[in-house]
Amino acid sequence: MSDSKAAIDSYLERLAEQLEALGPAESADVVAEVREHMDEALTDEGGSEGRVVERFGPAEALAARILEERGISPTGSGVLPAPWVLRAGALVADIAIWLAVLVVPATPVAVLLFFMPFSGARDVPMVALESIALLAAVVGVVWWRIASWRRPSHATLGMSLAGLRRIRIGASTRVVRGRDIPGTPSPRRLWPAIVLGAALITHAAVIFSVSQTFGADIQGRAQSAVHDASVGVSIVNDLYRAVLAGEDPVGSLGQSGSPAADAAIAALATRHASGALDSYLISSTELGDWKSRLSSWFSPPNDIVVYVTIDELDDTPGTTPVLCRWKVACHTEPQGAGAYGGEWVIDSAEIVPQ
Amino acid sequence: MRCVVENEGVRVDVTDQWLVQLRKGVVELLILRLLVLRDELHGYAIVKELESRGRFVAGESTVYPVLKRLEADGLLTTRWVESSAGPPRKYYRVSGTGAAFLAEAGDEWDALVAAMSALKGAEDDE
Numbered sequence: 495m496s497d498s499k500a501a502i503d504s505y506l507e508r509l510a511e512q513l514e515a516l517g518p519a520e521s522a523d524v525v526a527e528v529r530e531h532m533d534e535a536l537t538d539e540g541g542s543e544g545r546v547v548e549r550f551g552p553a554e555a556l557a558a559r560i561l562e563e564r565g566i567s568p569t570g571s572g573v574l575p576a577p578w579v580l581r582a583g584a585l586v587a588d589i590a591i592w593l594a595v596l597v598v599p600a601t602p603v604a605v606l607l608f609f610m611p612f613s614g615a616r617d618v619p620m621v622a623l624e625s626i627a628l629l630a631a632v633v634g635v636v637w638w639r640i641a642s643w644r645r646p647s648h649a650t651l652g653m654s655l656a657g658l659r660r661i662r663i664g665a666s667t668r669v670v671r672g673r674d675i676p677g678t679p680s681p682r683r684l685w686p687a688i689v690l691g692a693a694l695i696t697h698a699a700v701i702f703s704v705s706q707t708f709g710a711d712i713q714g715r716a717q718s719a720v721h722d723a724s725v726g727v728s729i730v731n732d733l734y735r736a737v738l739a740g741e742d743p744v745g746s747l748g749q750s751g752s753p754a755a756d757a758a759i760a761a762l763a764t765r766h767a768s769g770a771l772d773s774y775l776i777s778s779t780e781l782g783d784w785k786s787r788l789s790s791w792f793s794p795p796n797d798i799v800v801y802v803t804i805d806e807l808d809d810t811p812g813t814t815p816v817l818c819r820w821k822v823a824c825h826t827e828p829q830g831a832g833a834y835g836g837e838w839v840i841d842s843a844e845i846v847p848q
Numbered sequence: 849m850r851c852v853v854e855n856e857g858v859r860v861d862v863t864d865q866w867l868v869q870l871r872k873g874v875v876e877l878l879i880l881r882l883l884v885l886r887d888e889l890h891g892y893a894i895v896k897e898l899e900s901r902g903r904f905v906a907g908e909s910t911v912y913p914v915l916k917r918l919e920a921d922g923l924l925t926t927r928w929v930e931s932s933a934g935p936p937r938k939y940y941r942v943s944g945t946g947a948a949f950l951a952e953a954g955d956e957w958d959a960l961v962a963a964m965s966a967l968k969g970a971e972d973d974e
Contacts, residue, residue: 563917
């Protein structure tokens with residue numbers, strides 16, 4: 495193809511783009527007629543193709559005149575924009591499809607990120623790299639879809655479903671109903687409908703999966719809380735029984751957690767020996783601060799802390815119970831296969847002022 | 849000689865502007881009259897015929913938009929004819945509606961020319 499012939503083809507291509515508002519049939523008719531005119535001018539008059547093209551003036555100006563003669567101004571008056579309800583519906587459908595496209599490849603990475611801290615195989619550089627890759631994929635897909643949405647002569651899947659298309663009018667574009675542009679073939683809706691259906695099923699599956707995961711997580715947390723509280727109560731209960739029975743309290747525990755714990759246990763034994771402790775009641779149990787799973791992704795495993803408050807009773811009439819608050823802790827470490835564990839110890843105790 | 853005026857610092861060719869407006873209304877009459885005369889012509893021939901009829905030139909960029917409107921308005925009928933020399937040609941012919949419009953527009957044109965001639969004659973007499 496010579497450069498001049500390419501110039502004619504380029505001219506006619508630009509002319510066709512600018513005449514979208516006339517519909518494909520009439521636009522093709524005009525382009526065919528102009529091509530025929532140019533061919534005949536070349537045959538009849540000779541000369542260069544470039545000169546023949548010049549006689550028509552710029553393609554954009556010729557198209558603007560043709561549209562103006564047909565009642566369509568360069569600003570688009572004369573062309574009905576698609577109703578906003580249809581445009582909004584098309585956009586929602588497209589967003590649903592975009593998100594589904596993103597969710598499918600993102601799921602394995604998300605699962606990996608979710609379970610990594612609990613498997614003990616956490617690797618911060620890998621997490622960072624995968625996060626960057628996921629972010630890049632999200633940005634890339636979103637950018638590509640937005641660029642497609644803005645491109646004239648292009649109908650996204652959502653637009654096809656709603657019977658819309660974007661056409662060029664002068665220097666701008668406008669989304670119109672296909673049926674408002676004469677000669678526009680009916681959009682194919684079957685494949686877009688199938689894709690949208692698959693996207694909705696994907697979203698339903700993700701929502702169901704996430705709700706199940708969170709439900710299981712909440713249930714697991716509740717079970718852990720009950721377990722931790724019972725362990726804390728059991729340790730303190732064993733300590734008081736040993737003291738009241740005159741046994742070695744440290745021996746009943748196996749080990750104490752710190753010098754502070756040793757001092758607290760010794761003080762307890764002293765209170766019993768002095769007659770200030772004849773019996774006891776477990777007054778209350780509370781869990782200490784346990785970091786959420788989200789924050790645990792980027793921080794070391796946590797201590798589980800349980801506070802057990804004991805009413806120390808003196809059988810002597812007229813005396814008031816002493817409230818002693820015991821801190822029982824377990825420093826957890828990953829033990830493989832997503833399990834965590836550690837040894838429970840008494841950490842410290844304090845007399846609660848009344 | 850062109851009449852050029854300066855409006856808010858912008859030079860405007862008043863003659864050129866007037867010619868553009870005049871052509872917009874007159875070219876369609878010229879096309880219809882030409883097609884009545886020749887019975888049937890294709891776009892290239894219409895442009896060449898108009899160009900050959902004096903300095904009131906209506907080039908491709910003017911003729912085709914008007915042809916499209918006349919066709920859309922039903923004043924012209926068209927048909928594609930296969931050509932042995934090249935691609936198919938689109939031929940234009942004045943429709944019945946077009947002929948009726950041309951008759952009415954012709955009367956208006958004649959009245960306009962008569963009025964203009966009368967004024968010109970009176971001006972010359974004075």
